[in-house]
Amino acid sequence: MNHSTSTKTIGARSTNNYRGLMILGVFLAELLSLVIVYQFFVTFECGDTDAFGTCRFLRSLVARSLVVFATFGILVWARPALFTGFAAASADHRGRGWMVMHMIGVALLWMPLILTGGVDIGTGFRSWTILWGLGSALGAIGGLFWIAAPRDWARVLSQDRFLPLIMLLIAAVVPDLADMILPIWDLGVITEATFAAVYEVLRLFSTQTYADAATYIIGIDDFAVHIARQCSGVEGMALVSAFVLFYGLLFRKDLRLGRYWLTVLPLGLAFSVVLNVIRIAVLILIGAYVSPELAVNGFHSYAGWMFFTLLALVLVYSIQKVNWLRHDHARHRTAPPLTTDPLAARILPFVVFMLTGILTQALFLFPPLGYPLIVLGLALAVWTFRHHYSSLPWGADPIAIGSGLAVGLFWVVLAEKGGDEASGIAMALATLPAALVAVWIALRVIGTVFLVPLVEEMFFRGYVMARLDRGGMVWRLIAIAVSTVLFAALHGRWAAAAIAGIVFALVMLRRGRVTDAVISHLVANATVAAAALITRDFSLI
Incomplete structure (x- = not known):
């Protein structure tokens, strides 16, 4: 396959389909970063401020954003032709001015x-609300x-009798609806049943x-x-109800609506209750045997919203597989699966790689110990697209093998011996x-060895470099430079990583094979x- 031809094809398709997806990925990374920092490194409660209502509303923007992002994803999945x-x-659309506005926000x-270093930020809370409010507005718009x-936006939101707009509103x-039903946690039957179930699990x-x-x-x-109330998991009921409504x-x-409403909503609510019991039990076990700080943060409402949003998405995706709920004419009418898209x-x-990396930073006092979480995320992502990867031309190319061996030896020889990271990992492992x-x-x-090379090369060389390479020496050098800089920025030893990135780029260009x-x-x-x-x-790996 000619490299320049494949590059041009990838570039055209990515331009049409993935610019918005990449920007949404940036938004999600920004959101998660803000959640992690303000949850784990800033210690103040809304009750300690002089603007309780404003504080609660600003904090709710995180949950609102998560639910809106998830709803938008369902819309794209359910109405691919619409988008x-x-x-x-x-x-x-270039939108450079809007990009600047977003970055300012x-x-x-x-x-x-x-400005505060996270210390006593609640003391002058009222003055910070101006920055947070203005930043939220500018960032969102x-x-x-x-x-x-x-x-x-107006064109797409007005489709299907304004259904997309209604769903997003x-x-x-949904966080307000969740607040409205929080008092059910105080009902004796709900609390006693939950505590009894958690108690039996802990036993x-x-x-x-x-x-x-x-x-x-x-x-x-x-x-x-x-x-x-806010940490009880009751918000899961509101989320499940909302997403069952959206799917309906x-x-x-396509749905047999009688069957759908009588079975899916009750089962979804029951499922959320069971998983909430498991969530509480697991976090208590973590607090008792691993890290009290990690467990306490896991009860935070932010963590609950992320957990139950994922639960709701899994639920509505699973419904798609149940033919009993669908009319006969709709059983075989499904949207083309994302797993067949080579660009996806x-x-x-790689997006999964970044998100799981952020989560390990948030959930583990010593992040390297959370590496199994990254492996799990990568394994699931790679398995999802396994058919695409297996269809690519694979072969034991001597140049690829020799260059990889050289890069590996180069990395080991120049590595710092006995540094703080190595000592930290050794001490952390000694406690296990x-x-x-x-x-x-x-x-x-x-x-x-197996997952990171595949995911990183598919993104940095297979997507970024191929997207920028428009033919000719100048564009090819730009493609190598940009992909290498991004690759190096992901690694602590950026100079050595930059050299490795250049080598991998040249190896790909030699035969046009990622x-x-x-x-x-x-x-x-x-x-x-x-x-290692x-x-x-x-610390070498």
């Missing part, structure tokens, strides 16, 4: 943290119109378990938590049982992993 023209219009959201022009007020792990539904306190051994509206012509296979696993250490090492090696770059990267990482196993210095 075809929207995607094309977005590809032709994001900067204003970070400003209170930068600038971001929306950075993706597409106002007229294009409902999504924006499987310890006899020193106690639960008092009257005071909302439950614990194991020396760790106990008070489960308030979108697929109303190059982009989305031997079996868990063995599992961690195995997953670290699997992720480093799989050659994957093999070179795999061999390099395997070399480094071998050195021999020296027991896992």
